[in-house]
Amino acid sequence: AGVQDRELTASRAFRLGGPPTLIGYHEEEFLGQAVAAARLWHGIPVTGPLSLRVLADTGWAWDRPGQMRIRELRGAVGVGLRADLPMGPLYVDYGRAANGRDLWTLSLGFPFTRPW
Numbered sequence: 001a002g003v004q005d006r007e008l009t010a011s012r013a014f015r016l017g018g019p020p021t022l023i024g025y026h027e028e029e030f031l032g033q034a035v036a037a038a039r040l041w042h043g044i045p046v047t048g049p050l051s052l053r054v055l056a057d058t059g060w061a062w063d064r065p066g067q068m069r070i071r072e073l074r075g076a077v078g079v080g081l082r083a084d085l086p087m088g089p090l091y092v093d094y095g096r097a098a099n100g101r102d103l104w105t106l107s108l109g110f111p112f113t114r115p116w
Contacts, residue, residue, distance in 0.1 A: 014034065016060070021039075024057070024096050024097035034064065034065040034068050039058075043082075052080070052082075053082060055077065056075070057078075059074065074098050087109070088108060089108075090107075092106055
């Protein structure tokens with residue numbers, strides 16, 4: 001969770017969405033002055049450099065800290081494959097958002113996320 005006590009510009013707002021923070025939603029789909037997020041994650045080795053992961057995420061971003069409400073949290077579930085390659089990990093993820101939207105993502109390397 002994160003809360004800012006002063007007005008942030010869009011470039012400095014908290015960001016939520018995408019496989020690193022909320023699978024099933026687009027990268028940085030939600031911006032705000034306050035954010036809450038949680039993830040349950042389980043990794044399963046498959047063979048050699050290949051592993052499977054199962055995810056359940058929840059989160060939301062609000063315009064003002066005083067507007068934070070638990071009932072507004074959005075959820076998503078997903079599965080993904082990870083291959084540890086010499087140039088970094090390769091991820092293929094599938095996520096399903098609470099609104100029923102399906103989203104496939106492909107990424108190479110370690111995710112870069114700004115610290116909250």
